[in-house]
Amino acid sequence: MTDLWTMLWKEWKDLIFRDRRGGLLRHLLFIGILGIVLPWLVGLQWLELPAGAMLVVLYIPFLFIISFVGDAIAGERERHTLETLLASRMPDRVILLGKVIATVGYAWGMAVAGLLLGVVWANLLNGNGGWMFYHPFDLLLEWLALILVVILLAASTGVLISLRVATVRQAQQTLQIGTLVLVIAALLVLRALPENFIASLSYSQIMLIAIAVIATLDAILLGLALESFQRSRLILS
Amino acid sequence: MSRSIIRAEHLSRSFGAVKAIDDLSLDVPAGIVFGFLGPNGAGKTTTIHLLLGLLEPTAGRASVLGFDTRTQADEIRARTGALLEFAGLYEHMSAEDNLDFYGRIYHMPAADRRVRRKELLTHLDLWDRRKDQVGKWSRGMKQKLAVARALFHHPCLIFLDEPTAGFDPLAATALHNDLASLVAREGVTVFLTTHNLTEAEKLCAQVGVIRQGKLLIVGNPDELRLREGSPQAEIVGQGFNEQTLALLRARPEVAHAELQGDHLTIELRVESRIAPLVSLIVQSGAEIEEVRRGKASLEDVFLTLMGEEDK
Numbered sequence: 001m002t003d004l005w006t007m008l009w010k011e012w013k014d015l016i017f018r019d020r021r022g023g024l025l026r027h028l029l030f031i032g033i034l035g036i037v038l039p040w041l042v043g044l045q046w047l048e049l050p051a052g053a054m055l056v057v058l059y060i061p062f063l064f065i066i067s068f069v070g071d072a073i074a075g076e077r078e079r080h081t082l083e084t085l086l087a088s089r090m091p092d093r094v095i096l097l098g099k100v101i102a103t104v105g106y107a108w109g110m111a112v113a114g115l116l117l118g119v120v121w122a123n124l125l126n127g128n129g130g131w132m133f134y135h136p137f138d139l140l141l142e143w144l145a146l147i148l149v150v151i152l153l154a155a156s157t158g159v160l161i162s163l164r165v166a167t168v169r170q171a172q173q174t175l176q177i178g179t180l181v182l183v184i185a186a187l188l189v190l191r192a193l194p195e196n197f198i199a200s201l202s203y204s205q206i207m208l209i210a211i212a213v214i215a216t217l218d219a220i221l222l223g224l225a226l227e228s229f230q231r232s233r234l235i236l237s
Numbered sequence: 238m239s240r241s242i243i244r245a246e247h248l249s250r251s252f253g254a255v256k257a258i259d260d261l262s263l264d265v266p267a268g269i270v271f272g273f274l275g276p277n278g279a280g281k282t283t284t285i286h287l288l289l290g291l292l293e294p295t296a297g298r299a300s301v302l303g304f305d306t307r308t309q310a311d312e313i314r315a316r317t318g319a320l321l322e323f324a325g326l327y328e329h330m331s332a333e334d335n336l337d338f339y340g341r342i343y344h345m346p347a348a349d350r351r352v353r354r355k356e357l358l359t360h361l362d363l364w365d366r367r368k369d370q371v372g373k374w375s376r377g378m379k380q381k382l383a384v385a386r387a388l389f390h391h392p393c394l395i396f397l398d399e400p401t402a403g404f405d406p407l408a409a410t411a412l413h414n415d416l417a418s419l420v421a422r423e424g425v426t427v428f429l430t431t432h433n434l435t436e437a438e439k440l441c442a443q444v445g446v447i448r449q450g451k452l453l454i455v456g457n458p459d460e461l462r463l464r465e466g467s468p469q470a471e472i473v474g475q476g477f478n479e480q481t482l483a484l485l486r487a488r489p490e491v492a493h494a495e496l497q498g499d500h501l502t503i504e505l506r507v508e509s510r511i512a513p514l515v516s517l518i519v520q521s522g523a524e525i526e527e528v529r530r531g532k533a534s535l536e537d538v539f540l541t542l543m544g545e546e547d548k
Contacts, residue, residue, distance in 0.1 A: 006341040013330055084325030084386075087289050087396075088342050089315040235291045236252075 003090060007098020008105070015068065015106055027110065030060050034114020036121050044126035046118060049139050051203070057114065058147050061107035065151045066179060069158030070171030072099040073234070078167055086231050096159065096229045100222070104148070104155045111147050115140075142207040149214040154179070156221035163228050242267040242394055242426050243288060247297035249450075250283055257283040259450035260297070265443070267393075270420055270427040272441030274434065274539060280450040281430035282322060285396045288428070289314060302394060315343070318387035318395040322402075324379045328372030332363060332382050335371060336389055343390035357385040360422075361415055377408040381415060388419060394426045401436055413439050434536040444535070446542050453542050461538045469531045470511050472501040476523035484517055 016024065034057055039046040042053050076082035085095065115134070123131055134140040157178055162171045190198070201209070243265035250258040258280045265271045275281050286292040288301050290310020298305065304312040326335050333354055340350035358364040361381045371379055380400060387395045400416070401409040417440055420427055431437055437444050438458055445455040454461060477496050485494040485503060491514070493504040503514065515528060 002344060003342070006338070009341065010327070010338050013334060014327065079328065080323035081325045081327055083321050083323065084319065084383075086291060087314060087319040087321060088339065089311065090342050091311070231291050232293060235286055 003094040004098055004101070007090070007094055008102050011098055011102030012106065015102065030064060030110055031114045031117060034060055034111065035117025038114075039118040039122040040125060042122075044122055044132070046122045047132050047134050049134055049143055054143050057111060057143070058150055060114070061111045061147060061151050062154055064107045064110065065103060065154040066158060066172070066175050069099075069103050069155050070162050070175055071168050072103065072159050073162040073229075074165055074171040075162075075168045077234075082234065086234060092229050092231060093226055096226060100152070100155050100159055100225075103158075104152050107151045107155075108144075108148050111151075112144065115144075139204060139207070142204060142211065145211050146207055146214070149211055149218055152218045153214050153221065156218055156225055160221055160225045160228065163225065163234070240267055241265060243271075243299070243301050243428065245284075245288075245297065245299040248284075248287060248294050248299050249296040250280075250287055250292060251295045256450050258287065258294070261447070261450070261452050262297075263445060263452060263455065265426070265428060267426050268424065269442040270429055270440045272437035272444040273428065273430040273447060274432065274437055274444055275430075275447040276432055276543070279447045281447060282398055283450075284447070285319070285321065285398055285428070285430060289317065289319060289396065316392055316394070318390065318392040319398075320380075320383045320387045320396070320400055321398045324383035326371050326379055326383060326386070329370050331368050332358065332371050332374075333367045335382065336386055339386050339389050345390055353389055353391075357389065360419065361385055377404065377411065380404075380412060384412075384416060384419065388423055388425065391423070392425065394428065397427060397429045399431055399433075400429070401431070401433055409433070409436065416440060434539055438535045446539060448543065458535050462535065468505045468509075470503045470505065470514070471529045471531060472503065472515070472518065472525060473499055473527040473529075474501070474518075474523055474525040475499055477501050477518075478521075478523075481518055481521045481523055484521055485514060488514065488517070490514075 016027075038053055038056060042050065046053060073082065076085065119133060154175075158171065158175050161174045161178065162168075165171045165174060198206075241264040243263065245261050245263040248258055248261040248263075249256065261280075261284065273281050273284065283292065287294055288299055288306060290306045290313055293307055298307065300306065301313045302316055304310075304316075306313060327338070330338070336354050336357070337350055340353065345353070354367070355364065358367050361384075363378060363382060363385075366374070366378070371382060374382070384397070384400065387397070397416075401412050404412065413436060416427075420440075427440075429437070429440065441458065443455065443457050444461065446453045477499070481501070482494050482496055485491050485501075490506055490509040491503055492506045495502045501518070511528065511530060515525060518525060
């Protein structure tokens with residue numbers, strides 16, 4: 001656990017200070033879009049978690065992940081810091097998990113911060129005296145879980161790609177193409193399903209199925225990434 | 238004789254058809270700076286990777302601090318420090334944070350990290366710049382910080398892979414001085430790879446010369462100079478000519494004689510008296526201003542070894 005905290009400490013310092021002023025502004029911009037612009041556009045209905053608006057909430061941390069996770073291994077390799085880290089006592093799995101958890105935690109934290117700011121902003125803009133929170137509450141939890149598994153999917157894929165390419169640019173390009181393929185595949189699967197099957201499902205059931213499917217993919221990809229992360233292979237690459 | 242801190246037995250590593258390390262056997266005693274010399278591509282970095290357990294040997298075995306590199310690499314990495322080919326610093330983090338990260342990796346308590354940071358950064362004249370992002374630093378400063386990082390957790394053995402490669406002579410000398418004083422103070426064993434022979438001569442108690450993955454020779458620099466290098470004499474004067482050279486070359490103890498301006502360099506086959514040669518030169522009509530006896534430098538030894546291998 002101490003090792004994991006050490007990796008998280010380093011990764012978060014890295015994420016925040018990589019591009020000092022610009023980096024902080026970009027992160028605040030993401031939170032601002034989630035917590036101020038979207039609730040302002042949607043109005044009080046924002047608190048009912050409409051699917052269209054929530055997909056945008058999902059997209060922003062996802063965008064953050066695909067911009068940063070490619071840097072995880074390929075970036076350290078490009079900046080020549082990976083070899084020194086591998087020569088230390090830090091266990092392989094902790095290096096990899098530290099990178100995944102730090103990126104996912106940061107992006108998910110950003111989404112949660114945006115949603116919390118959104119409650120305040122929606123109430124301030126449109127409230128009629130009484131204080132309202134997201135409802136139904138179960139649906140909020142399902143969206144938070146869906147955001148988490150989706151960004152974990154992006155992070156696991158990103159780390160896996162980052163392990164196999166030489167540069168950050170290559171990792172980002174491959175990840176963008178991968179995202180496109182994944183979205184098209186998801187649309188094709190949805191089209192292949194019988195229409196009355198989808199119509200028979202509630203909003204919440206669709207969410208739970210999506211969470212379960214993506215969580216399974218997460219486990220597979222994370223397992224593959226852990227399996228691929230071997231010191232000797234990384235040193236040779 | 239001190240105990241061996243590094244022991245390699247018939248160690249080999251191939252990359253496809255290329256033998257990067259070929260049947261290397263080596264013993265490095267504790268408490269010394271061991272120089273591993275060789276030209277580019279000789280297998281120096283691969284040897285470090287093998288000793289740190291970052292690569293597995295294709296044949297043979299090695300142990301570091303008594304731990305097997307193949308099965309106990311984690312134990313080795315927990316007890317050693319390394320400055321590899323690149324400084325490997327996080328350039329947008331401060332010097333303090335770079336050291337702190339590695340202190341945390343080795344589970345040093347916060348108070349110890351604070352004390353150690355001040356101790357090393359002060360010793361290396363970097364304390365006033367400790368809060369700077371290291372990306373803004375000069376190459377020499379970064380390399381000093383990387384040395385501090387390798388020593389930060391009090392390892393008993395550190396690996397330094399060409400720490401002054403690409404440095405100008407001034408910066409290299411400054412780093413040599415810092416390294417020498419730190420190593421003496423910390424009592425650490427150093428495995429130093431280099432192709433800089435002045436560096437090896439200045440810092441190392443023992444050196445090994447490697448070429449194309451094969452270890453050619455091991456010993457302390459003086460021994461090597463005696464074993465592999467010839468005794469020399471350098472004579473400064475006037476009136477040297479082809480006749481002087483011919484007279485010298487005819488003597489059985491002279492292996493080689495060469496004239497450059499007013500400098501006459503004589504390489505002797507064995508340690509022998511120089512006086513008869515001086516008389517001979519004077520008799521040939523030349524005037525002598527200065528005579529210097531000398532040993533072959535480590536560079537001469539190195540070049541001789543490389544030359545023999547080429548043959």
